[in-house]
Amino acid sequence: MQTEDMIATDEFCINHNIEIDFINSLNNSGLIEMTVVEEKSFVPASQLHHLEKMVRLYYEMDINVEGIETITYLLQRMNTMQQQIVQLSNRLALHEDE
Template sequence: MNRRLTIIEYCRIYKVEPEFLEELEENGLVEFGTEKSVKYVLEENFADLERFRVWHYELHVNMEGIDVIRNLLEKQAHLKSEVLELKRRLGFYE
């Protein structure tokens, strides 16, 4: 079973405003679960939320910037895996 925290618990522990999490959700950057009308964060989202928290609160990046950075990192990861696949294929012909 996945560990999860309610939004209120997450905000208290990680010292973020609930509005920050709401903005992330509104911008499609993260999804929260809901049970009995209580929103919660699943453990699998903790790493992304920590990254977004640092970018926003420590580096002062706005929501649009967070989205751009996330998209660029996803593209970089995709290109990296594509390069590795091409190297693997090239090795076949050498």
């Protein structure tokens, strides 16, 4: 498996001065995906922004992993609702033009 688009979790933890157990708990709760290649764990680069948000929530705001799960779920719901509002507004605009 190629690791070019992956971030090594141990390097991420060193750079952000966090514990690997936190990353593992995020993986165990399903908040991030981790891939193991030759006994070294990696996080997809596409998840880096999301992972950094969770690090800030946990370390700067003292929100536990369960709280992060709830926040993530609510934000996803909110984004879905916003997309639905845009779609409904577009459909309404089409009917108003008739």
